[in-house]
Amino acid sequence: MIQAIGYATKSAHAALKPYEFTRPDPKANEVQIKITHCGICHSDVHQARNEWNNTLYPCMPGHEIIGRVEKTGSAVKKFKTGDIVGVGCMVDSCKECPSCKEGLEQYCESEKGFLATYNGNQRMPSPENHTYGGYSNLIVVREDFVLTIPQNLDPAAAGPILCAGVTTYSPLRHWGVKSGHKVGIIGLGGLGHMAVKLAKAMGAEVSVITTSKEKREDALALGAKEVILSDDNADMKKHKSSFDFILSTIPQPHDVNPYAELLKRDGVITIVGCIAPLTKPLDMSKLLMDRRSLGTSLIGGIKETQEVLDFCSKHNIQPNTRLVSVDKINEAFDEIDAGKIDFRYVIDMATLAEKHEDKSILGKIGITSH
Amino acid sequence: MIQAIGYATKSAHAALKPYEFTRPDPKANEVQIKITHCGICHSDVHQARNEWNNTLYPCMPGHEIIGRVEKTGSAVKKFKTGDIVGVGCMVDSCKECPSCKEGLEQYCESEKGFLATYNGNQRMPSPENHTYGGYSNLIVVREDFVLTIPQNLDPAAAGPILCAGVTTYSPLRHWGVKSGHKVGIIGLGGLGHMAVKLAKAMGAEVSVITTSKEKREDALALGAKEVILSDDNADMKKHKSSFDFILSTIPQPHDVNPYAELLKRDGVITIVGCIAPLTKPLDMSKLLMDRRSLGTSLIGGIKETQEVLDFCSKHNIQPNTRLVSVDKINEAFDEIDAGKIDFRYVIDMATLAEKHEDKSILGKIGITSH
Numbered sequence: 001m002i003q004a005i006g007y008a009t010k011s012a013h014a015a016l017k018p019y020e021f022t023r024p025d026p027k028a029n030e031v032q033i034k035i036t037h038c039g040i041c042h043s044d045v046h047q048a049r050n051e052w053n054n055t056l057y058p059c060m061p062g063h064e065i066i067g068r069v070e071k072t073g074s075a076v077k078k079f080k081t082g083d084i085v086g087v088g089c090m091v092d093s094c095k096e097c098p099s100c101k102e103g104l105e106q107y108c109e110s111e112k113g114f115l116a117t118y119n120g121n122q123r124m125p126s127p128e129n130h131t132y133g134g135y136s137n138l139i140v141v142r143e144d145f146v147l148t149i150p151q152n153l154d155p156a157a158a159g160p161i162l163c164a165g166v167t168t169y170s171p172l173r174h175w176g177v178k179s180g181h182k183v184g185i186i187g188l189g190g191l192g193h194m195a196v197k198l199a200k201a202m203g204a205e206v207s208v209i210t211t212s213k214e215k216r217e218d219a220l221a222l223g224a225k226e227v228i229l230s231d232d233n234a235d236m237k238k239h240k241s242s243f244d245f246i247l248s249t250i251p252q253p254h255d256v257n258p259y260a261e262l263l264k265r266d267g268v269i270t271i272v273g274c275i276a277p278l279t280k281p282l283d284m285s286k287l288l289m290d291r292r293s294l295g296t297s298l299i300g301g302i303k304e305t306q307e308v309l310d311f312c313s314k315h316n317i318q319p320n321t322r323l324v325s326v327d328k329i330n331e332a333f334d335e336i337d338a339g340k341i342d343f344r345y346v347i348d349m350a351t352l353a354e355k356h357e358d359k360s361i362l363g364k365i366g367i368t369s370h
Numbered sequence: 371m372i373q374a375i376g377y378a379t380k381s382a383h384a385a386l387k388p389y390e391f392t393r394p395d396p397k398a399n400e401v402q403i404k405i406t407h408c409g410i411c412h413s414d415v416h417q418a419r420n421e422w423n424n425t426l427y428p429c430m431p432g433h434e435i436i437g438r439v440e441k442t443g444s445a446v447k448k449f450k451t452g453d454i455v456g457v458g459c460m461v462d463s464c465k466e467c468p469s470c471k472e473g474l475e476q477y478c479e480s481e482k483g484f485l486a487t488y489n490g491n492q493r494m495p496s497p498e499n500h501t502y503g504g505y506s507n508l509i510v511v512r513e514d515f516v517l518t519i520p521q522n523l524d525p526a527a528a529g530p531i532l533c534a535g536v537t538t539y540s541p542l543r544h545w546g547v548k549s550g551h552k553v554g555i556i557g558l559g560g561l562g563h564m565a566v567k568l569a570k571a572m573g574a575e576v577s578v579i580t581t582s583k584e585k586r587e588d589a590l591a592l593g594a595k596e597v598i599l600s601d602d603n604a605d606m607k608k609h610k611s612s613f614d615f616i617l618s619t620i621p622q623p624h625d626v627n628p629y630a631e632l633l634k635r636d637g638v639i640t641i642v643g644c645i646a647p648l649t650k651p652l653d654m655s656k657l658l659m660d661r662r663s664l665g666t667s668l669i670g671g672i673k674e675t676q677e678v679l680d681f682c683s684k685h686n687i688q689p690n691t692r693l694v695s696v697d698k699i700n701e702a703f704d705e706i707d708a709g710k711i712d713f714r715y716v717i718d719m720a721t722l723a724e725k726h727e728d729k730s731i732l733g734k735i736g737i738t739s740h
Contacts, residue, residue: 253651257647265477265479277650277654278653280651282647283647284666287641289483291477291544291665291668293663293664293665296662297661
């Protein structure tokens with residue numbers, strides 16, 4: 001067992017605080033990673049605050065993990081000590097079902113499904129029998145779920161590609177977005193800003209659909225051709241029946257009907273940001289008349305995650321990030337929850353060592369109590 | 371102008387009664403058809419009773435029309451006097467927009483859209499400036515919207531192919547249903563019973579999903595492999611994640627969530643029967659976890675309508691029908707509305723002449739007053 005430290009919360013209404021725990025020693029097919037950076041995803045906020053009613057406490061979020069390989073199991077082939085690597089939303093799956101075999105581990109058909117990087121249950125040894133994520137100094141992960149970070153990507157900024165990136169890349173690819181398509185991105189947060197960059201790099205003409213007037217300049221700077229204000233009826237009406245594909249990154253239940261009308265015939269609106277019931281029943285009259293569809297998509301598989309990393313490398317796409325020290329996680333959560341930011345906060349994990357290094361049982365990164 | 375007679379209603383709560391009106395003489399590109407049979411579609415009930423809040427009165431329904439060509443305009447090429455022909459849900463469209471050019475006139479992108487066979491507005495001369503459907507002795511239709519009825523189809527039974535048939539055929543084809551697929555058909559009425567026959571002929575293994583226990587035997591006789599009772603939780607649970615494609619023919623607002631769970635990964639549930647808002651908000655948790663989609667589809671184009679007629683001819687598929695005389699239309703409406711029947715009523719239009727032929731200004735089929 002390896003002594004580890006991270007930031008975790010013990011209940012839905014408590015702040016995240018330093019928390020000591022253990023990681024298992026790496027098995028033959030596992031890699032031990034010293035975490036250098038971890039993005040803060042909106043899901044982290046939902047999960048820590050038990051907004052999906054399934055949180056296992058203590059909850060240590062983080063699934064946009066970048067780090068350096070410290071140790072490899074005897075059977076590990078793809079990685080060696082010192083490699084810059086990433087870990088996204090999953091750390092294990094059955095690898096035997098049809099979905100896993102197709103590289104779509106996020107839809108693993110085994111009874112337990114995939115093992116989430118945090119809040120995943122029952123398969124990894126931890127005192128509380130659930131997984132702890134990347135808000136920590138180290139992690140031990142099965143080789144098959146570790147990603148190679150291309151050399152030209154900045155390790156301090158690449159983390160969000162592992163969740164926000166692949167979560168938007170996967171549906172853009174699945175629904176065949178390409179040059180000449182008109183694509184609408186609803187919401188300009190962590191996912192939305194990556195979606196704009198990715199869709200643009202795929203050759204699409206991208207519009208951002210948002211309620212936040214103040215995000216207009218940022219949207220255009222990201223590569224959007226225009227910004228549609230979703231609470232402006234005239235603006236919405238002007239864009240009726242004009243999009244081939246719309247991606248909703250809104251992280252809360254919402255009404256999809258007004259957006260559906262923006263689709264052309266055979267257009268698809270795909271929802272990736274919300275896993276709760278939408279706020280209003282679907283209005284068939286807004287869909288049927290143009291054979292519009294509503295799709296859904298859940299994160300992305302490991303193969304696709306490597307693909308989006310390589311795509312970002314090739315197209316020089318980098319998430320817009322700001323580094324934050326561990327003791328500012330709770331403030332960052334509040335800002336994300338308020339929908340104020342159109343970039344990703346990334347925790348600089350070096351600050352975990354700095355803040356908690358004295359009187360430590362863990363050497364440079366430990367603490368004595370919490 | 372041609373004197374005509376049909377059955378129409380003057381308000382949402384009135385019964386259908388004999389009604390005299392005029393049809394225009396056929397123009398160069400039009401065909402005058404003596405109607406022999408007309409299917410009674412659930413839409414006819416919705417429309418006559420103003421359940422979609424857009425009915426123009428007097429309302430003369432009927433868009434599953436079979437008849438014989440009586441006269442052709444000078445430019446008509448495809449038809450000659452005596453041909454057995456059909457007219458479905460549409461009698462005109464712009465024929466110039468991208469959708470029309472693709473043979474998808476039901477999604478006509480002109481401002482007015484396609485012209486519906488009845489309750490269509492503003493383009494055909496009629497005293498009240500809207501179209502009258504097939505519950506009548508004759509109709510005059512643009513050649514491009516007239517279908518050829520293959521010789522081996524019974525004219526008394528073929529009518530429902532023109533609406534119930536193409537409305538289910540179109541999505542089954544669009545979503546690529548084929549041999550080896552597991553297909554669920556929700557609802558076993560006019561549309562549902564055709565969907566079972568068509569999907570089975572396409573090679574799929576078909577299940578009927580219904581609340582009506584008493585329809586089990588009929589479903590199996592139509593070719594379904596099994597019947598799932600949608601109000602039996604255990605039965606529904608047993609079939610979780612097992613279908614490639616599900617078609618909902620329920621003609622009323624309903625809750626789609628329980629059915630969505632029956633889909634495999636990447637499965638699609640398509641709604642064709644309801645044009646109002648569904649009863650419950652879509653639950654993303656039931657869709658996202660398997661990248662399930664919700665699709666919609668509206669009737670079918672003219673090219674597809676001919677295709678489904680030819681498909682039925684080739685596969686010896688005939689709608690299950692019962693002939694009804696014109697004076698029983700109102701009773702038939704009540705039965706359809708109650709969801710009791712899993713076949714199509716077809717009006718035997720010869721009975722229109724029989725009932726109303728004496729003291730007539732219209733010769734054999736006229737009446738003097740109404």
